[in-house]
Amino acid sequence: MTTLAVSHPALQELLDQLGPVAVLAGDAVPVRNHNDYSGLPPTTPLAVVRPADTAGVATALRICHAHGIGVVPQGGLTGLCGGARAGENEIALSLERLVGIEEIDTAAATMTVAAGTPLETVQQAALAAGFFCPLDLGARGSCAIGGNLSTNAGGNRVIRYGMAREMVLGVEAVLADGTVVNCLNKMIKNNAGFDLKHLFIGSEGTLGVITRIVLRMFPKAGSSVVAMCACEDYAAVLRLLGAARSGLGPLLSAFEVMWPDYWNRAVGELRARNPFAGDDTPYGAYVLIEALGTDPESDLPRFESWMENLLEEGVVPNAVVAQSLAEEQALWGVRDACGELHQTWPGHLAFDIGLPQTAMDDYARACKAELAEKVPGLESVFYGHIGDGNVHIVAYRAGDKVQPKDDVEEVVYGLVQKFGGTVSAEHGIGTIKRRWLGHARSPEQIALMRTLKNAMDPKGILNPGKVL
């Protein structure tokens, strides 16, 4: 522990109240708490405080509030926007000891869970109880469910189950001054006054620290069907989306679109298995469709007959329907190859934006054209959860040790504003996207966000400098 750290009266108080296991200061701050996945330079916070329960979180916040010290909540530290990175004069409030499934209520189909619990633990507990937790993302093994809520995480199955927000019935949160607000509601319907949980979901720890959560659980799917479709152009993708909505109804669980730039890289350099190998038609777009049903015997033949109609009608010129789990995984493999883009494009730039479905292809064309003009030599690929209006862009310029981040951001976010989209679909704002918030939100919206922030955290100690 450094002299600076011991000398801080707040640290002494935290130590006295929470004990040495819960307070790591100075040199004792673990390296993992220096950063999240944002790629920003690491910083060493004044201390890491890691309470074992809600009362400990309340104590920590009460002390920090009294001393006016900034507090940065930390979960699995897998965020991409710098939202969990603590400055050197701030306390990192880690929820790593607030873990565990507290209750599973099979009648209500709910799970009550501590905020620091890894998402994968939540998923497994749901399965063990005969239910399904549809929230899923690549970082499942290390991200914390509390962090998933504070950033309102998305993922592949939003088209059917919604964002993390939609899976939450209740939260317990601690306010800036240490007040515990228990909204651990288990009922789907509860209109007794304002629904306060929405303040804490998606606000990245700037309005309160989520400590416990009541999640909805869903029935396990009895069957899955996965298909890959080739489309002539983006207009055909929209026709296919309409056909999938009406033909598959509530079974539709993923509608993932890949533009040719992404597709060619995935089945080329990244060696994903090409389901259309031998078909050299230059298609305009590729769509992965997943349907989760209840009947393993009849769901596949029903899906196939639906797909045959689309082939006959010419909506889809070529399609492959997986006949086994291995084939399903191979089709998902093309979509998941994005996780390997860093292999050939180390240090690439990645963007998570939202756009109205009708504007997506126009956006992609305009973006490609402007990038070619303003950032010569840049390569880029486009893919995303189009059923939800979410596009990911990954860009890279070979030979640049430092990628041309600012130039690419100017183009990507500049056009987002022009096409009525959003600068963050599912990754949040953190510090990295803060300067672009005005491209997605009006001055009146941002002013109202500040009104809330000032009302709930007048001293500004909760995750300072994040979002706003």
Added chain:
Amino acid sequence: MTTLAVSHPALQELLDQLGPVAVLAGDAVPVRNHNDYSGLPPTTPLAVVRPADTAGVATALRICHAHGIGVVPQGGLTGLCGGARAGENEIALSLERLVGIEEIDTAAATMTVAAGTPLETVQQAALAAGFFCPLDLGARGSCAIGGNLSTNAGGNRVIRYGMAREMVLGVEAVLADGTVVNCLNKMIKNNAGFDLKHLFIGSEGTLGVITRIVLRMFPKAGSSVVAMCACEDYAAVLRLLGAARSGLGPLLSAFEVMWPDYWNRAVGELRARNPFAGDDTPYGAYVLIEALGTDPESDLPRFESWMENLLEEGVVPNAVVAQSLAEEQALWGVRDACGELHQTWPGHLAFDIGLPQTAMDDYARACKAELAEKVPGLESVFYGHIGDGNVHIVAYRAGDKVQPKDDVEEVVYGLVQKFGGTVSAEHGIGTIKRRWLGHARSPEQIALMRTLKNAMDPKGILNPGKVL
């Protein structure tokens, strides 16, 4: 126009700015604007202001804010809790002229609509565009979509589609001082800062006035199956709920439970057709199950084979599956007979509460017993949307001109607190349930609600005295 009215400087300003068509004061205030469906005594507001657009709503609020006059937003006036009833020193801000479908985006599956539009108009516009608006309630012909959102309306299909809140992608709202906040987002994913729409949904006009809305539309169902099941007891109801969730998956669209007191009255005095006529077994509960699917040919036989298994396993001792639309309507007729309870029980007392599923039957028994003791001679019936944790209670004492409201409320809401439920599942708080808010929300939750109210409406002009 009364002298009082003309003499008020705010009224003159409203008249000057909005014109005589938009401002009805004194004797010109229509009788319909004196009340909602709460059954409270009517009151005549200072004036009814009915702007034709968002700018007019902003002007009205700016003027009232400057003069410190209370403003009560009014939609279809079908609320049951007094939330839209304006006092005699307040302005009723009617959204009756803010009507119309502004846009239907078939690619995004969204509808943009003015807040005063009747729900039924919204439903019909969705159908005409090849989509489905799942929000539905008895008042559909007269209630306004803006009112549905401000009370976060529920209805029969919440188990599948969620509350009104879940069907909303964006809102435009006007703040207390007349600031227009445009959050007319069409994207399912948008994590650019706080999700402000949730402030306006379910807060009954106390934090802002909703003027325009972006609704999600859903695929039209291609098939429907309706069944009525008899259950031995409530434990069997919970087993059936579990079986329906896993067996019907996302097709399950209603799970409505009727206790024997309700059932016997519905098929007795209220003359609903008894699907179990001839079976004199005294069942412990009755369940209506609806599944909305995509395939009219195979969904019914699949449902029937699922139901046959339940009959064979003894989960359900008797069940009827509708074989035609007429039979579906007849089964729904038993559940919908609640709308006719007033015929034999004029002026009855009605309650809308929420409870964890496991606590419902215990609550119902305890409530019946305590009512019998404390309100002798009272009859009561229990039924509700059990898949969502929502119970309705209707009570009546023959011979009482004035029903024993306070005594019954003491029992009903007192036990709600004891069983961890909520005093309002889907009807809101308004003024009628305000004194019971503390039975469903903690002092810390209510304090945080006040913090929000004070921050967003420091002069307290928005729907004064409602909710808090």
